[in-house]
Amino acid sequence: MKKSLLLCLILAAVVCGCKKYEDGPLISFRSAYSRMDGAHTLTKYTVDGVDSLSHFKDSLGTGFNFEHIENHKDMDINIWVCDIGSMAGKHSLGWVWTLTYKHTALKINSSSSESVGTGPFGNNKTPTWSILELKMDVIKMKTDYCGKTYEIELDRN
16 A cells, blocks of 8 residues: 555656646647647737737737748758748748757747847847747747847737
């Protein structure tokens, strides 16, 4: 009986300590890439805790579209892109990205845009975003850039 109780306690500690994302699900049967894939709308953008969504919206709009565009099986390379700023009349930004650190971070490998952008979004800016929550319907990420903390929340369309 004592061994069973001890085993249950150890198992509970391991499961609770293995949560991948700060605010995310404990277990998911979908891959991290499939949860990122698709069209999303920016619903939260803060700079050092201050709501700056209207500033972002004025610069790039609120559309984020993550998609897998190319697979090089012979080189074990997958190319994922994110088009940001899909609102009509707004400028756009493109990211080439990968998930790193056991899928707990989104690393921007390259970015391109016109000279517009805001904070870590813009021409040749390549921050790494920590993923706080990664569900099918919501993505929350944060990054530190030029001494400021940026947080975003994306809802699936």
